[in-house]
Amino acid sequence: MRSKAIILALPLIAASSALLAAQGFHLPPRKPGQWDMSISVDTAAMPPQIITMCLNDETDKLLNERFGGMASTMCSRQDQTKEGDSIILESECALGEMKSTSHTVVTGDFDAAYTMKTKVTMEGQRDSPGNFDKVAPAGPTSQETTIQAKRVGECKSGYKPGDIDLGGGKVINVRDMPAPKIE
Numbered sequence: 737m738r739s740k741a742i743i744l745a746l747p748l749i750a751a752s753s754a755l756l757a758a759q760g761f762h763l764p765p766r767k768p769g770q771w772d773m774s775i776s777v778d779t780a781a782m783p784p785q786i787i788t789m790c791l792n793d794e795t796d797k798l799l800n801e802r803f804g805g806m807a808s809t810m811c812s813r814q815d816q817t818k819e820g821d822s823i824i825l826e827s828e829c830a831l832g833e834m835k836s837t838s839h840t841v842v843t844g845d846f847d848a849a850y851t852m853k854t855k856v857t858m859e860g861q862r863d864s865p866g867n868f869d870k871v872a873p874a875g876p877t878s879q880e881t882t883i884q885a886k887r888v889g890e891c892k893s894g895y896k897p898g899d900i901d902l903g904g905g906k907v908i909n910v911r912d913m914p915a916p917k918i919e
Contacts, residue, residue: 761814761816761825762816763800763823763842763846764845764846765793765796765797765846766791766796766846766847766885766887767846767847767848767887768791768792768793768796768897769790769791769887769888769889769890769891770788770789770790770791770887770888770889770890770891770892770895771788771789771791771885771886771887771888772786772787772788772885772886772888773786773787773788773789773883773884773885773886774786774882774883774884775787775881775882775883776881776882776883776884777879777880777881778879778880778881779877779879785902785903786903787900787901787902787903788892788900788901789899789900789901790891790892790895790896790897790898790899790900791897791898792897792898794897794898795897795898795910795911798898798910798911799910802910802913810829810830810831811827811828811829811830812828812829812830813826813827813828814826814827815827821843822841822842822843823841823842823843824839824840824841824842825838825839825840825841825842825854826838826839826840832860833860834858834859834860835858835859835860836856836857836858836859837856837857838854838855838856838857839854839855840852840853840854840855841853844885847887848886848887849884849885849886849887850885851882851883851884851885852881852882852883852885853880853881853882853883854880854881854882854883855878855879855880856878856879856880856881857877857878858877858878858879859877895907896909898910898911
């Protein structure tokens with residue numbers, strides 16, 4: 737049961753990483769303030785995950801630095817193009833035996849609101865440290881993730897730049913997050 741929960745959490749973690757760093761691509765900085773984000777994953781049997789972030793220039797950049805470096809070591813291809821008002825992101829990445837290809841379309845702007853739609857195809861398995869044999873299915877799997885982000889104004893009272901409210905009373909600050917380790 738616990739490994740099933742991890743498999744269900746993987747798309748949300750992947751979506752969060754895409755949200756935070758767009759896999760190391762160079763997206764425009766978000767306007768400082770409070771951003772509310774809804775993350776929907778077509779393969780997750782749960783409602784959209786809602787995340788609230790309080791950002792300033794420094795913490796937005798720090799999020800990209802912390803998570804963007806992962807892509808440089810994991811991805812053999814990362815292409816970013818602009819088509820009209822859309823930014824198109826394409827990547828091919830590997831983490832151990834697990835391989836992924838992704839296609840992302842970003843529309844909107846980073847001052848008020850944007851939408852990021854990503855289709856990811858994964859295959860292979862990633863060995864999991866600890867008690868779990870595998871954390872991804874062996875055969876090809878695809879998922880579509882939609883992130884809708886909206887700047888709702890200045891940060892709420894009690895929030896400081898870098899605070900990320902994951903819901904359920906869980907607030908973390910990007911300054912306190914360790915950089916992800918690639919094994």
